[in-house]
Amino acid sequence: MKILVCISKTPDTTAKIAFTDNNTKFSEAGVQFIINPYDEWYALVRALELKEAQGATVHLITVGGADTEAVIRKALALGGDEAFRVNSDSQDSFFIASQIAEIAKQEQYDIIFTGKETIDYNGSSVGGMVAELLGLPFVSIASKLDVNGGTATLKREIEGGEEVVEVSLPLVLSAQKGMAEARIPNMRGIMAARTKPLKVVEPAAAETLTSIVSFELPPAKAGVKMIPADQVEELARLLHEEAKVI
Amino acid sequence: MSVIIFADQFQGKVKKSALEAVQYGAQIAQQLGVPAVAVAVGEIDGAELSALGQYGATKVLHVADARLNEPEAGAVTKIVAEAVAKENGAVIVFAHNFAGRSIAPQLSARLKAGFVAGAIGLPDTSAGFVVKKNVFSGKAFANVSITTGKKIVSVMPNTFSLNPGGGSASVEAFAAGLGDADFKIKTVKVETVSGEVPLTEAEIVVSGGRGLKGPEHWGIVEDLAHALGAATACSRPVADSGWRPHHEHVGQTGFTVRPNLYIAIGISGAIQHLAGVNGSKTIVVINKDAEAPFFKAADYGIVGDAFEVVPKLTEAVKKYKGN
Incomplete structure (x- = not known):
């Protein structure tokens, strides 16, 4: 079995968000970067579990500049076998998906994992686009994946419940919480990752369909109105009469 | 030209997030002076569909195929693409719900139409087509320009309050020529927690x-x-x-x-x-x-x-x- 896991570099979940250049650029000053949690905790770890249980080769891919190499090395330290970095800073989901599809066409994967979404641009788009570009089925927001021969069984969330679906390999899926438990790379993995292949490729020609014009921060809250614990009825009254939400 | 809205259903009822998408799409249609055409799939009552007129839909294209009661993403992508071709859709709207997250990106790649996921504002058309969305998981907003001719937007649920009027939409049967090859994902089991609010x-x-x-x-x-x-x-x-x-x-x-x-x-x-x-x-x-x-x-x-x-x-x- 041959598996590809798409890895994105995102700011740490505790990062304070600020912008520069007249609110057109994310300020990276003082920001620590991590593997997008959905890509790491769920997609990559489930791919590694499948490798351990059934035998598989796990490739990683990221589309980013040289500064993404630290996160891709970490993903290798967790257990990926080899990695591709497509050398482009593009933020456009279609451009990124086109790069991944280009590599996937050459490598012919059985399963392509993405995270549910990245925690920076929240596009939740790349997986579906890759599937379309490759003509493969796409199962989104999957919380469980089992593979039996050529068939994958997945659990995915729907409004107000869950459904179990079956699909023949190859497929593309987006992974979310529930699929696996986070792991920490061990020293042996970290050492091994240094010498694992990381191929840098230049991007293929592809279109860009969107561009970010500017960023904004949410308006500050007006301030909290505190209600004494022995006047709970007053809270209900305020929610009804002032906030008009009940 | 038209605005196409995918109005997904669950157990025969159009989802609330989909009603919000219909209303959002109808507002764009009104700005552009074109009809708002909803696309619905699976078994749904005609009255439920014509009621989409209350949210501004002028017409509903209905693919009444029981295989689509669970909206298979590949099949629905094909249906919406055909509706876009038939109605000359310029803007395509989804709810940013589970179905929308699955179908909209596939449609975006198929039509090479730029896609903004999780819109929290109506598009600003004063200079191009710019849509506001959440980024950094709600810690900030981005204004994203769609630079292609056709445009796809998914609407963040619970962002726009519903404001039904008195309209009624015409319902038209729509055949998208689906074959077995269009149903690659087979739903084996659906588990819903009844009586609870999603x-x-x-x-x-x-x-x-x-x-x-x-x-x-x-x-x-x-x-x-x-x-x-x-x-x-x-x-x-x-x-x-x-x-x-x-x-x-x-x-x-x-x-x-x-x-x-x-x-x-x-x-x-x-x-x-x-x-x-x-x-x-x-x-x-x-x-x-x-x-x-x-x-x-x-x-x-x-x-x-x-x-x-x-x-x-x-x-x-x-x-x-x-x-």
């Missing part, structure tokens, strides 16, 4: 954290949720400890919710949790620790013991909810 569509969410000390204390959260007709949610440590199911986890690595009212009980308000809820219109925080960071993000706060405060609140809200 978290991502809920107007009120009652959420519990570690301050509740254990899963056996969730009764007070559920009682308050029941009195309010609310969905229940939880913080990450609660889901990670297995006190509550993963699909209730709200926050940066769980679900983002935007209810009218979010009540946080025993949740300290870590930055990751706030990211998932700060689009809520009104936030109430109940915590025994007056220093909990959540109070800074709240509209109303009570410093007190949840086990005393919450049951009293449940009794107090019953007066206003009339039950």
Whole structure:
């Protein structure tokens, strides 16, 4: 079995968000970067579990500049076998998906994992686009994946419940919480990752369909109105009469 | 030209998030002076479909194929693409719900139409086509320009309040020529929790954290949720400890919710949790620790013991909810 896991570099979940250049650029000053949690905790770890249980080769891919190499090395330290970095800073989901599809066409994967979404641009788009570009089925927001021969069984969330679906390999899926438990790379993995292949490729020609014009921060809250614990009825009254939400 | 809206259903009812998408799409159609055409799939009552006119749809294309009661993403992508071709769709709108997240990106790649996921504002067409969306999981917004001729937008649920009027849409049977090869994903089983409000569509969410000390204390959260007709949610440590199911986890690595009212009980308000809820219109925080960071993000706060405060609140809200 041959598996590809798409890895994105995102700011740490505790990062304070600020912008520069007249609110057109994310300020990276003082920001620590991590593997997008959905890509790491769920997609990559489930791919590694499948490798351990059934035998598989796990490739990683990221589309980013040289500064993404630290996160891709970490993903290798967790257990990926080899990695591709497509050398482009593009933020456009279609451009990124086109790069991944280009590599996937050459490598012919059985399963392509993405995270549910990245925690920076929240596009939740790349997986579906890759599937379309490759003509493969796409199962989104999957919380469980089992593979039996050529068939994958997945659990995915729907409004107000869950459904179990079956699909023949190859497929593309987006992974979310529930699929696996986070792991920490061990020293042996970290050492091994240094010498694992990381191929840098230049991007293929592809279109860009969107561009970010500017960023904004949410308006500050007006301030909290505190209600004494022995006047709970007053809270209900305020929610009804002032906030008009009940 | 037209605006095409995918109006997805669940068990024969058009989802609330889809009604919001129809209304959003109809507003764009009105700006452009073109018809708003909804696309519905699966077995749905004709009256349910013509009622989409109340939200501004002029026409509904209906593919009444029982195989689509669970909207297979590949098949629906094909249907919407054909509807776009038939009606000369210029803007295509989805709800940013489970179906939309699956279908819209596939359609975007098929039509090479730029896609903005999770819009929280109507497009600004004064210079191009710019849509505002959440980024950094609700910690900021981005204004994103779609630079292609056809444009796809998915609408963040619970962002636009529904405002039904008196219209009625014509319903037209639509055949998309689907073959077995279009159904690559087979639904084996659907498990729904009946009687509960889906978290991502809920107007009120009652959420519990570690301050509740254990899963056996969730009764007070559920009682308050029941009195309010609310969905229940939880913080990450609660889901990670297995006190509550993963699909209730709200926050940066769980679900983002935007209810009218979010009540946080025993949740300290870590930055990751706030990211998932700060689009809520009104936030109430109940915590025994007056220093909990959540109070800074709240509209109303009570410093007190949840086990005393919450049951009293449940009794107090019953007066206003009339039950």
